[in-house]
Amino acid sequence: MTALLRFDDLSKSFFGVSAVDGVTLDVPEYGVLGLIGENGAGKSTLMNMVGGVVEPSGGRMLWRGEPYAPRDAAEASARGVAFIHQELNLFFNLTVAENLFVDGFPKRFGLIDRGAIRRRAAELMEALDLDVSPDALIEDLSAGERQLVEIAKALHRDADLIIFDEPTTSLTPRETVRLFEVIGRLKAQGKTIIYISHVLGDVAALCTHIAVLRDGTLVEAAPAEAFTIPRMIHAMIGRELSGLFPARTARPAEETVFSVAALSQPGVIEDVSFEIKGGEILGLFGLMGSGRSELARILFGLDSHQGGAIAIDGRPLSGGARERIAAGLAFVTEDRRAEGLMMDAPIADNLSLVSIARFGRTPFAMIDTEAVEADTAAIADQVRLKAGNIRRQPAKSLSGGNQQKVVIGKWLMQNPRVFILDEPTRGVDVGAKYEIYVLADRLAAAGGAVLFISSEIEELMGVCDRILVMSQGEIVGGFDAPPFEQSAILSMAFRQAA
Amino acid sequence: MSEPARSVPRPLPVAGPGGAGARSAPPGIGRADGARAHGIAAGARHGILARLSRRAGDLLLSDYFVLYLSLAYVLVLLPFLPTLSNPANLSNVLSNMWPLLVVAVGQTFVLTIAGIDLSQGSVIGLASVVGGALLAVGGSGAVLENAPLWGTVLTEEGGPLAGVPYGLLVGIVAMLVTGAIIGLINGVSVAYLNMPPFMVTLVGLIGIGAFAIWLTQSENIRPLPDSFVELGKGDLVSVYLGAQDEPRIPRRQIYSFVTYPMVIALLIAIGAHLLLSRTVFGRYVYAIGANRRAAEISGVPVKRIIVAVFIISAVCAAAGSILYSARLEAGRPTLGEGAFLLDVVGAVVIGGTSLFGGKGKIIWTVWGVLFFVLLSNTLNLMNLSSFHIDMVKGGVILAAAMLDVLRTRLMRERAI
C-alpha cells in the first residue's frame, strides 16, 4: 500500500501552544482513513494544513513522495485536495450546476455554456445517485442533498483526496446511508478519503484505516480491523486526571433550583428534561453538533421553543434574555469573541455591562462611578484576573483564560441563581482552566445551580456532581454520581454508533 | 470545523524598550510598543522615527486632535485670508457653530450604535414648518394661499398659538414632539423590522422633506414672534473691541459672544455628554455599537435603545431647527435640505466618532463641528460657490472616513 499523502513529523503551534505535535502518518492511497480524537485533539488543525488554510510550523508533507506545501486553499485544490467542511461552502442563490463551476465556467461564444454545465452536473448527479435537477437552486435542497452537491464539486475538480469533516451531523438516517454508499463508490473509483467523525460506529464500518489523535499527537494508527470501538475510545482518552481539578467544597442541597421539563423544538431538541439542585454542578456532555449549545440558547431565551417549561426556584421562566437575567439566569456562551465580550472596550466596562443598571442613581440613571469601580475591582480580584488597569485596558489584550474570567465576572456581578457555562474552558490554557473550575465550584458553594456544558469528558468528570449525555438533540442518558467512567460516557454519546 | 482552535492564549502586552523613556503610558495599553504604530509610518521601527510615529499616533487618537487640526487650519490660512480673524467673522463662525452642534450631537448617538441618520435635515424642515405654523403672529394669504396649512392652521392673524400664554413653550414642545415621532418611526423600522438604517432614513429624508414642502407649498412662514426669534439671535454678552472713549457705540461694532443659541447648544451638548458617558443608557449605547450580540446576551434592551437613539437624533434635529428657524425668523420647509447632511455627518465623522460603531464622544463632535464651520467659513471667504463648497466637503468626508479606518486600525494594533 503506497501513501498518497505522508505527514512527516508535522507540527503546528499557535502563539507557542502546540496544536499538532510531531505527527508522522501515512494516508494510504485508495483507502478511507478515519481520523478520530476528542475536541481539541488537533484533527482540524491537521486537516487545515492539508487544505492549505494553515501553514505548518514544523515538519513537512509529502504528496506521492513529492514535497507538498500549499500556500492557500486554491493551491491545495489544484493539487487535488477537496475539503468538505461541516458548514457547506455553497451559494444559496445559485443553481447546483453553477455552484460546481463558480470559479470558472466553460464558455461558448463568450457566454456560459449552460448546456455543458448542465450535462456535466447531471453526469455527476447521476454518479452520486442524486435525483436533483442541475437547475435547482441550492436553497431548495435538503441538507443531505447539499452535502452531495459538495461531493459533486470534489468529483468535478477530479480531486484525488477528499476530506469529510463531520459530514453526518445534519443528515437523516436515510441520507447518511446514501452518503456511505457514495463514499464506497468514490473509493472504488480510486479516490482517497479522510473521514473525520465522532460517530465511531460509522468510522469502524466505513474506514480501511484509523488514526487516533490526542493532545496534538498521534496515539495510534492501524488498519481498521485492529480497532474495536472500546479500543478507539481508550486510545482517545488516557490522560492522568488527578491534580487537574480542585476538590469540590459544596454538597448539593435538597431543594431544586433549576428545572427543565420536556423542552422541545422541532429540528433542534427533543423532550429535554432535567433538574439541578442548589449547590450542584450538573455536567452536560455532548459532541459537536449534539445540540448542547442550541439547548443553552433556548434555556436563555435567545431561541424559541415549542414545548416544555423552564423554571428557577419553581417560578417559570419566560420572555427573552433580559427577563431571564432578572430571574437569576446567567450564560457564558461558547463563542467568547462574538457573543461574550466587547473586545475593544475596557475590561471594567465589560465586567459591569450586565449589572450596570444596578448602579444607576436617580435622576437619569447616572452611574455611581465609584461604586462601579469598587465592584468591578472586587470582581476582578475574585476571579483572579491578571490584568493591568481594568478601566483602560481593552478586553482583547487579555489571554483567552483571562478573557473568559471577564465573561464569568460580568455575570458574577449580578449574583445569579443559575449559571449556564457553555464550553467555558475552550481556548484556555491549563492553569486558567483550573481557575475556572474553582470558580464553578464557588458558584455552587454559594447555593447556586450550575449547568456545565462541555465536550471534554475529563473536565466534566472532574468538576460535576452528575453528568447527562446529549446526542442528536436528546438527553440519551446520565450518570448520577462519581466516580464516572469515561468510556461509558463516550459510548453513550456515540449511541448512534452501535 | 469539528473542534475549536486549540488554546491560543494571547501574550500579555509587554512594554517595549522604547517605552521606558517615553511619556508615562497607562499600563497595559501597549502604547509603549512603538513598533506597532506602523499604520502611520510603515517601516519606521527604530529610534527617532518610531518615536515620531508613536507621537503621531498619540496625536491622532487624542481627544483634542481635531481641535489642534482646526487651529492649525486657521494658522495656515490666516496669511491668505486676513479677514478670517476679524471679530465680526469670528462671531459669525461661532454663531454658525451652535445650531450645527445641536444636530451633530444627535447624529453622534446614532453613529455610536453603528447606525446613520440621513433624515435629520428633513426633520429640521418639518419642525420648522410646524413651529412656524403654530407660532406665526401674522400671515400673508398672497404667499401661502395654496398651502394646505393656510386657512386650516394659519390665517391672517397667525397660528393658533399667537398671543396665547405659554404659547412659545407649547410651540417649541410641538417642534420637539414632531422630531420624536419621526425618530420613533425610524427607530422601529431599524430595530424591529430589521430595515437598513441608511435606507430607512434616506426614505425619511425624501418623504418627510417633501411633506414639509407640501405643507407650505415650498413657501416660508413669517412673521414669527420676537420671543421666538430671540432664541436664535439674542445676546447675553456682547463684546465691543473699539476705542473706549466713544460716547456711543455703533451697533455693527458690537459682536455677539454669549448668545442664547450658544447657551442652548452647550447645555444640550453637556447634557448629551453626561447621558452618553455617565448613565446606564450611555453604556448600553456603546455596548450595542461595540458588539450587538454580546449586548443582547448581556441583557441590554437592544431594540428599545436603538429606538431611543433614533428619537434622540431626531429630537436634536428638531432642537437645531428651533435655532435655525429663529435665526431665519421664518418657518422654512427647505431648511435642512441638500448639503446640510454633509455638514452633520462630516462634522461627526471627522470629530472621530467611528462609522463602525462603539466609539464616539460628544467632545469629539464639538471639535468636528468647529472644524466644519471653519471650513465652510473659509470656503465662503474665498468666494467659492455653494457647489464647490459641497465638493470640498465631499472630499473632506472621504478623508474623514479614511482617517476613521486608520484610527480604528491604530487602536486595534495598539491594543493587542
Place this chain on the structure above:
Amino acid sequence: MGDLLARLLLKNATALIFAGVVLLFYAQAPHFLSVENFANIVKQSSFIGISAVGISFVLLTRGIDLSVGSVMYLGPLIAGFAMRDLGIGVAGGLVTAAIAGIAMGALNALFIVRFNIAPFIVTLATLFFFRGAGTWMTSSRQFDFDRSLLDFGLSSVAGVPVPVVFFVVFVVLAHIVLSRTTFGRQIYAVGADPEVARKAGVRVEFVKARVYMISSGCAAVAGFVLIAQIGRLDVAFGEGREFDVIAAAVLGGVSLFGGIGSALGAAVGALLIQTVKTGLVFTTVNLYLQPIVLAGVIFAAVLIDSLRVIRLRATRKRSIRPLTR
C-alpha cells in the same frame, strides 16, 4: 398554509404592487389605461431604467451607490464639452459619457475596495463631489448641447424611440451578463457570502470594483440619453435621482441585502416607478405631494425586502436533528 401564502405574497410583491397601482389610478382616471399612455410610460422610464439596471449590479454584491444622480450630470457634461471642443459627434459623446461614468465608478471603487470604507459614505461624498466638479466646469451655468444631439434623441428606430431602444439594449445586455457570464454569476456568489466566494476562488475585490464602474457607466449613459431629449443640461439635472434609481431596483425585487434580484426585475421596477409618477400626474395630485407617495412606495418595498430576508435567514439555520414530519 399561512406560511405558504406569506411566501407567495413576498415572492410576487412587485407584480401585486404593480397591479394595485394601475387599478388605483384606473379607478381615479379611467383614461389612464391606454396604449399611448403606456408607450409614454415606457419611454419615460428608460432613463431611470438604464441606471436601475446598472445599480442592480452594485446591490447584488451588498453594496450601494448614492452617487448615480451626480454621475448622470457630470458624465453627459464631460461628453458635452468633448462634443463641443473636439467635435466628436453624438456617437463620440455617448462613448465619452460612458467612459467618464466608468472612471467615476472607478473612483468610488478605489475608496470602497482599496480603502475599505463603507459604500454609502463613499458614494454620499462623491454625490456632492461629482456635482461640485460639474458646476465648477460650467461655472454653475446651464450647458447647451448642439442641435444634432436633440435630433438623435428624438429619432426612432423602426418606430421605437431611441431611449426605449437604449433601455431594451441595456436590459438585455445586463441580463446576459448577469445570467450568462462567469462575472455575472460571481456577482451573485459575492452577494450570497463574500467569504465563501473568496474561498471558492472568486476574486471578490475585482468583482466589487467592476460593479461600481458598471453602475456609474450606466448612470452616465442614462443621463446622456435623457439629455438627448432635452438638449441642455442645467445644474440640478439628476439631483435626487439616486433615490428613484435605488427604489426602482428594490421595487423590482433586487435585495438591499445582496444576492437576490435580476436586471429584468430592476427594469420592471423602473416601469413601476414611472407608472406611479405618471399616474400621480394623471390624477392631478399636488406636485409637492408626489415625492411623499413615492417615499411611501419605496418604504413598502424596503420593508418587504427586509421581511423576505429575515424569512430566508430563518430557513437557512442549521438543524441538529432531522425534522420529523
